[in-house]
Amino acid sequence: MTPLETWEKVLIELKGGNKSFKDIDPVHGLIGCINCHGGVEPSSDLEIAHSTDHGFTRDPSSNPEESCNPCHNQLVESNKNSMHTMAWGEKTTIAQRELGEGNDHTTFDECPESLTSGFDGECTSCHTTCGQCHISRPNSAHGGLIDNHKFNRIPDQTNNCMACHGSRIGTDFKGELTGNVADVHFLKRLKCFDCHVEDFHADASQYESRYHLLKDEEQVQCDFCHGDVAEANEYHQQHWPESGEGLSCFVCHSQPYNNCNTCHSGGEWKEGYGEVAGETDVKSGGNGYLEYPDFKIGINNDYELRNGKWAVLRHIPVAPDSYEKWGHPELANFDARPTWEVTTPHNIKLWTSQTDTTNSDYCSDNCHNHGVRYDSEGNYSNYTSLDTNSIYLLLDDLIENEINANQPVLGQFSKVGCNPCHPG
Amino acid sequence: MNYLNQIKLGLISITLLILSAACDPGTVVTHATNPATCEGCHTNEIALKRLIQDEDVAPPSGGG
Numbered sequence: 001m002t003p004l005e006t007w008e009k010v011l012i013e014l015k016g017g018n019k020s021f022k023d024i025d026p027v028h029g030l031i032g033c034i035n036c037h038g039g040v041e042p043s044s045d046l047e048i049a050h051s052t053d054h055g056f057t058r059d060p061s062s063n064p065e066e067s068c069n070p071c072h073n074q075l076v077e078s079n080k081n082s083m084h085t086m087a088w089g090e091k092t093t094i095a096q097r098e099l100g101e102g103n104d105h106t107t108f109d110e111c112p113e114s115l116t117s118g119f120d121g122e123c124t125s126c127h128t129t130c131g132q133c134h135i136s137r138p139n140s141a142h143g144g145l146i147d148n149h150k151f152n153r154i155p156d157q158t159n160n161c162m163a164c165h166g167s168r169i170g171t172d173f174k175g176e177l178t179g180n181v182a183d184v185h186f187l188k189r190l191k192c193f194d195c196h197v198e199d200f201h202a203d204a205s206q207y208e209s210r211y212h213l214l215k216d217e218e219q220v221q222c223d224f225c226h227g228d229v230a231e232a233n234e235y236h237q238q239h240w241p242e243s244g245e246g247l248s249c250f251v252c253h254s255q256p257y258n259n260c261n262t263c264h265s266g267g268e269w270k271e272g273y274g275e276v277a278g279e280t281d282v283k284s285g286g287n288g289y290l291e292y293p294d295f296k297i298g299i300n301n302d303y304e305l306r307n308g309k310w311a312v313l314r315h316i317p318v319a320p321d322s323y324e325k326w327g328h329p330e331l332a333n334f335d336a337r338p339t340w341e342v343t344t345p346h347n348i349k350l351w352t353s354q355t356d357t358t359n360s361d362y363c364s365d366n367c368h369n370h371g372v373r374y375d376s377e378g379n380y381s382n383y384t385s386l387d388t389n390s391i392y393l394l395l396d397d398l399i400e401n402e403i404n405a406n407q408p409v410l411g412q413f414s415k416v417g418c419n420p421c422h423p424g
Numbered sequence: 425m426n427y428l429n430q431i432k433l434g435l436i437s438i439t440l441l442i443l444s445a446a447c448d449p450g451t452v453v454t455h456a457t458n459p460a461t462c463e464g465c466h467t468n469e470i471a472l473k474r475l476i477q478d479e480d481v482a483p484p485s486g487g488g
Contacts, residue, residue, distance in 0.1 A: 042460035
């Protein structure tokens with residue numbers, strides 16, 4: 001996302017019949033600028049007008065108890081512990097990689113001070129204020145008013161959601177990776193909130209990650225809209241995801257997606273951690289940060305959370321020394337979580353390289369070349385027509401120091417043939 | 425009767441004054457054409473371009 005020009009970030013454009021900010025936002029326009037932002041008004045001196053000695057603040061909602069109360073007191077109260085404010089999920093991952101499996105955000109404070117203070121100083125800085133969702137672009141996109149300082153009840157998908165969730169979610173959703181097309185839901189003009197129905201302001205202090213915000217029956221699943229296709233074809237009949245069985249829908253209907261292979265702390269994407277086994281299509285982003293398109297199938301290691309035995313995995317930006325710049329040389333229990341985590345890419349398409357069987361001899365050629373196949377006379381042979389090894393996460397895909405961490409998601413493959421699943 | 429009406433009128437006036445003070449949101453200056461006001465400056469593209477130096481920032485990372 002290209003940053004706005006500095007002047008552009010603070011411009012309130014009066015267009016059409018709008019004669020003042022009150023015409024743009026009649027409710028908040030009544031409050032008056034300095035009652036939220038502080039500073040001095042009137043003043044013909046730029047410095048005095050924006051003097052912190054007179055209480056000027058660029059983002060009043062960084063102190064929501066003062067600025068957003070009393071009108072929004074319930075939201076302010078619960079949002080203090082929301083997922084976006086507290087980044088509980090991030091705390092869980094750090095707690096587990098430092099303190100070990102079985103820990104979560106509730107034990108994060110038991111981590112060494114180097115981690116907790118580093119987290120408070122850096123990670124929480126972009127997890128986020130009221131204004132960075134409802135008025136301006138977030139800090140991570142260098143800010144800037146979105147809609148002439150109008151307080152938007154629903155955040156702007158492009159300027160808010162994708163400003164933070166851009167390099168993976170946004171890129172995938174809009175089909176910006178070479179060779180991809182936009183997610184079918186994007187093309188159908190669905191918005192983030194059509195699926196993400198969780199309460200973003202909810203107190204989430206009891207949940208270890210955003211995936212736990214909703215009860216099981218409330219979790220948005222593909223079959224809420226597509227449940228009528230469970231028996232629609234042989235693939236669905238065979239692979240429809242149940243608890244611990246079948247394939248996640250994404251296994252068949254995702255396109256390649258961005259993976260990240262370096263880590264960030266110390267105010268920049270960390271340089272020099274770019275070894276990607278077997279990868280040649282690695283592009284360099286800002287400050288040495290590396291991302292690359294890939295598609296890997298592995299084991300779903302949390303059946304309670306998601307259906308399907310097999311799922312799509314994404315490499316996440318973490319390494320044993322991710323927090324070295326915080327004074328924490330190495331995570332003590334790095335192996336507690338996979339670095340290839342189950343993911344739900346936002347680049348859904350009906351016909352993908354997995355589902356498109358054009359020019360294949362067998363319907364299973366795209367995925368099952370680890371087995372053997374039988375011809376019409378009952379003779380079998382090894383799969384050789386296509387090399388589809390690359391769509392599974394294999395040992396060879398792993399950097400040495402992450403082999404142990406990823407054991408739970410590495411699939412076990414054997415030459416079992418088709419019969420176990422397709423008897424007769 | 426006139427005397428009672430005057431008392432009523434007085435009470436209503438006092439009530440309105442109290443209400444108006446209680447509901448006052450504070451300083452509200454919305455003179456979009458006055459350059460000494462917040463709104464006067466922040467609605468003026470030319471003034472903003474003149475007053476504000478561009479920052480030298482790296483491209484955003486794009487986040488997660």
